[in-house]
Amino acid sequence: MTSADWPILYRQYLAQLQSRADAALARGGFDHLVVPSGTLHYQAFDDRDYPYAVNPQFKTWLPLTRTPGSWLVYTPGTRPRLVYLQPRDYWHVVPQAPAGYWTEHFDIVVIRTPEEALPHLPAAAGCAILGEPQSALGDYVPNNPQAVVDYLEYHRAFKTPYEIAMMREATRRGVRGHRAAERAFRAGASEFGIHLAYCQAAGQDSEELPYGNIVALNEHGAVLHYTDRGRLPPKPARSFLIDAGGSHGGYACDITRTYAADAGDEFQALIDAVDGAQQALCAQVRAGIDYRQLHLDAHLALAAILKEFGVIKLAPEAALATGVSAAFFPHGLGHGIGLQVHDVAGFAASDAGGTIPKPEGHPYLRLTRVLEPGMVVTIEPGIYFIDLLLEELRQGPHADAVDWARIDAFRPYGGIRIEDDVVCTDGEPLNLTREGFAEA
Known part of the structure; x- marks a missing residue:
């Protein structure tokens, strides 16, 4: 690109955003959208x-x-307004003047x-004000x-070409980080x-990454959100699980990879099997597919690997059916x-709520909608050897x-997770993560 x-992609995106805001304000009976x-x-x-x-809601x-302390104002039929706080300050770096294609x-x-x-905001009585309580300013209290x-959140699930391009840029950052992290692991780093x-x-x-990096060696890979980051490398280092992303213009990527120290050992074979199952699941990201069924299909695929x-x-x-697979794939x-x-609205029945x-029996699934183009x-399927769940x-x-x-043989390796970001289209899915690694 x-x-x-x-500029072309953003102009198209903004038109779509304004159309959504018009409908949302009409739905709620408001005249203005105000976003701190x-x-x-x-x-x-x-x-x-x-x-x-x-x-x-602002970076949308x-x-x-x-840019803390700024405001976005939109009234249907008019240009949106940005009230941009650029304070006089010598203690901190002052935000640069607004610039760019937007x-x-x-x-x-x-x-x-x-x-x-305050003088640049419309009368508060007719405003839908989207934000946290501490963003209140005078009469402008988020409602x-x-x-x-x-x-707004329901329709935010459908990404425009501009947003896909932003996520591609975030992915490029993430891929660079992942490749460097693997090299550091191979070199014996902590x-x-x-x-x-x-x-x-x-x-x-x-402060810029979209979430705290999960960097786990050996049995630490069995802690789903491991963020302790040991200062000394283990002896020996058997395995490495990294879940880390990148940001671009407010958009995120989310990538997970798992590596074995010895490419010839059985744990590497288990990683390869999970990777194969993951790619097959990615290929099922199609319009009309119920994501809940895809989750259950993942359990079946991973259970088949465990049996193999x-x-x-x-x-x-x-x-x-018995819940045994959930002991190894609990998320x-x-x-x-x-x-x-x-992202928001993972459980939304419609744009009117619900x-x-x-x-049943899968409390940690974060998405239950039927997939549609643009989503x-x-x-991110995984197999883990978690002491707590295994004891139960x-x-x-x-x-x-x-x-x-066999559990005892795999326990020292912690676990495996492979994660890609995949776009549902009118046809073949677009795997942003694999595309990013191939490009690199």
Whole structure:
């Protein structure tokens, strides 16, 4: 993509965004949409602030992520307005003046103090104000009307070409980080050292990355959200699981890979089997597919692998029905992704609200909608050897369905997860992650 493409894609995206906002405001009976960018949070009994996170409803409109105290105003039939806080400050870096392909579509007002925004906001009584309570300014207190939020969040699942392009850029960052992290692992680095190598290659630190990096060696791979990052490498280093992403203009990528230290050992063969199953699941990201069924299909595929490797003795269908497969694959298959890593409205029945239930016995699934063109989802099956869940399995009625000697052989490796970001289209799915690795 060339620089000439961005203005065209953004203009098309903004037209779609305005159309959605028009419908959402009409649904809620409001005249204006007002969105604060958010403010800094401070720690209790201290003057230290938490890392600033922009309001997702604000960055929906603009590729701005580090502008606290600003406001977005939209009234149907008019140009959107950006009230941009550029304070006079010598303690901190002041946000640069607005620039880029998007600015020609906005009326931009620069203010020097937060209170200067007030004359540039419409009468509060007719506004749908989307934000957190501490963003309140005078009469402008976020009311987050449910009808407006439901409509906007439901339709945010359908990504435009502009948004896919933003996610491609985020993926390029993530892939650079992943390749550097694997090299660091092969060179014998610690979890902390691998994390630093990732950040250096991705060009982003913990405040810019879309989520905290999971960098796990050996048995730490069995901790689903492991973030301790040991300072010394284990001896020996058997395996490496990394779940880490990147950001671009407020959009995220979410990538997980698992590696064995010895490409010839059985754990590498198990990784290869999970990778094959993962790619088959990615190929099923098609319009009309119920994501809940895809999740259950993942259980069947992973149970078949466990049986093939002698870990369980049950047929896949029995492993799913009895809950044995959940002891090795306890989380959901994936989630929507875009402006947020775990994007909103994953359970939405319609743009008027309501929820689609999760399959019984699968409480951690984050997406239950039927897939449609434009949706971007993660596909992240995994097999783990988690002491807590294995102990529960050993004490339960299906203990004899497991070969415990095989469990002991794999336990020191922790676990396996493979994750890609996949776009549902009118035809073949588009795997942004595999595309990114191939390009690199």
